[in-house]
Amino acid sequence: MWTLSQHATFDKAASAVALATAAYVGWNIVSVVVARRAVNRVLADQGLYEPPSLPVLGHTLDLMIEDVFKTQVDIFEKGPDICEISHDFFGDGIVGVDGEKWLKQRRTASHLFSMSMLRDVMDAVVMEKTLQLRDVLAECARSNRPVSMKSLLTKLSSDVFTKIGFGVDLNGLGGDVDDEMEHPFIKAVETYGSVFQSRLQSPMWLWRLKKRLGVGEEDELRKARIIVHDLVMEIMKQSMANKSSPTGSKQQKDLTTLFMETMDSTADVMEVRDAVMNFFLAGRDTTSFSMSWMIVNMNRYPRVLEKIRDEINAKLPELLTGELQAPSMADLQKLPYLEAAMRESLRLYMSTMHRAPNQSTTLSSGLHVPFDAAEYRPERWIGEDGHVLKVSPFKFFSFLAGPHQCLGMRFALLEMQTVMAVLLSRFDIKTVENPFEITYDYSLVIPVKGPLMANIHDRSTSVAASS
Numbered sequence: 001m002w003t004l005s006q007h008a009t010f011d012k013a014a015s016a017v018a019l020a021t022a023a024y025v026g027w028n029i030v031s032v033v034v035a036r037r038a039v040n041r042v043l044a045d046q047g048l049y050e051p052p053s054l055p056v057l058g059h060t061l062d063l064m065i066e067d068v069f070k071t072q073v074d075i076f077e078k079g080p081d082i083c084e085i086s087h088d089f090f091g092d093g094i095v096g097v098d099g100e101k102w103l104k105q106r107r108t109a110s111h112l113f114s115m116s117m118l119r120d121v122m123d124a125v126v127m128e129k130t131l132q133l134r135d136v137l138a139e140c141a142r143s144n145r146p147v148s149m150k151s152l153l154t155k156l157s158s159d160v161f162t163k164i165g166f167g168v169d170l171n172g173l174g175g176d177v178d179d180e181m182e183h184p185f186i187k188a189v190e191t192y193g194s195v196f197q198s199r200l201q202s203p204m205w206l207w208r209l210k211k212r213l214g215v216g217e218e219d220e221l222r223k224a225r226i227i228v229h230d231l232v233m234e235i236m237k238q239s240m241a242n243k244s245s246p247t248g249s250k251q252q253k254d255l256t257t258l259f260m261e262t263m264d265s266t267a268d269v270m271e272v273r274d275a276v277m278n279f280f281l282a283g284r285d286t287t288s289f290s291m292s293w294m295i296v297n298m299n300r301y302p303r304v305l306e307k308i309r310d311e312i313n314a315k316l317p318e319l320l321t322g323e324l325q326a327p328s329m330a331d332l333q334k335l336p337y338l339e340a341a342m343r344e345s346l347r348l349y350m351s352t353m354h355r356a357p358n359q360s361t362t363l364s365s366g367l368h369v370p371f372d373a374a375e376y377r378p379e380r381w382i383g384e385d386g387h388v389l390k391v392s393p394f395k396f397f398s399f400l401a402g403p404h405q406c407l408g409m410r411f412a413l414l415e416m417q418t419v420m421a422v423l424l425s426r427f428d429i430k431t432v433e434n435p436f437e438i439t440y441d442y443s444l445v446i447p448v449k450g451p452l453m454a455n456i457h458d459r460s461t462s463v464a465a466s467s
Contacts, residue, residue, distance in 0.1 A: 066394040070402035093278030141458035148451035157288035167254035188224035299435035340381035346398035428457040
């Protein structure tokens with residue numbers, strides 16, 4: 001064996017280099033471990049700028065959030081850079097514009113998300129797809145094989161949003177449980193997400209150049225936009241044909257039809273396309289990823305899962321026995337702890353939002369941040385009366401607040417609570433991976449990294465056997 005000690009002429013210089021290298025590496029390892037919490041504290045309160053991406057200032061204090069999204073909402077916009085980055089994805093829809101364009105889209109869309117809309121259109125679709133997912137998981141439990149919960153929840157969300165948005169049932173849950181959705185529209189939408197994030201992480205000149213030359217991911221985006229445009233325009237043609245037919249008024253409404261009925265005579269089909277696509281793009285991944293994190297948290301915190309099941313057993317025992325297939329909107333009001341658990345998961349794993357000031361301004365500061373802010377604790381949302389606390393939307397900021405609060409908030413909560421109530425009452429969903437080792441993936445929103453493989457146990461068979 002060759003060693004330093006056997007080579008005297010090399011000994012001093014090599015030993016010095018080896019010692020210096022070991023000291024440098026060791027110091028860096030120790031520094032990372034010691035400084036991790038300090039880094040988290042600094043990044044939570046300080047500006048973060050990594051050239052050549054856009055400069056970002058992060059804030060977690062609710063008073064500052066209220067400053068940005070309410071008090072000084074006219075100053076803090078998405079900004080010209082974000083609007084330019086977003087335009088190829090969201091067009092002139094509400095997610096990607098500022099000023100008068102945003103105000104017009106907001107006025108048009110706001111009354112569509114009424115309680116009657118939730119009850120008459122959205123609730124039925126959510127229940128239908130939730131029960132379909134329940135049946136898929138029951139079959140997985142019978143065959144005793146692990147399944148990707150991330151994939152199944154994405155299929156459910158895609159099915160729900162395409163049926164509500166366009167009146168089209170992709171039936172992703174009807175395919176093979178191990179296959180990813182291969183529908184061209186879904187593949188195109190997934191391209192949207194990856195390219196959008198790539199643009200945010202790239203210098204403006206670089207993605208502009210790639211777009212002009214038609215190379216790399218920008219060429220993939222060009223192809224994806226053609227697929228999305230052609231499909232949506234075909235759906236809109238069909239909606240117009242149905243509207244003019246004698247039986248059109250009797251058919252179940254979708255958002256495309258409702259937008260076309262609502263917009264004034266000066267609106268063109270591109271406005272309708274952008275409006276409905278914004279609904280789909282803003283809701284699909286955020287909803288499915290939020291439910292994925294809920295599954296992770298139920299594996300991390302079994303005491304919370306037991307409290308959810310105890311609440312369901314006390315308030316909706318029919319859901320456990322199978323007499324009730326899925327909870328209605330009224331039923332969900334009886335489950336405040338389930339809502340609190342969902343809100344706590346949303347608080348910890350929310351999508352990031354960007355705003356840029358259009359002039360110099362000063363923000364408020366100085367609020368206390370609780371010592372347990374990083375812990376998953378649903379009880380923080382429950383009052384002494386046992387009901388969900390009514391807090392400022394600037395504290396529960398997962399759906400934004402002020403004039404920019406998400407129009408689909410009630411629908412998203414309805415979908416997530418319905419799905420979780422059915423799945424958690426019926427199945428034990430145990431992640432294959434240690435839930436505390438599951439982390440984030442690289443994306444526009446915050447998905448679970450990896451497939452989120454889980455083993456499914458049907459609790460209804462155990463209940464039936466014991467009775």
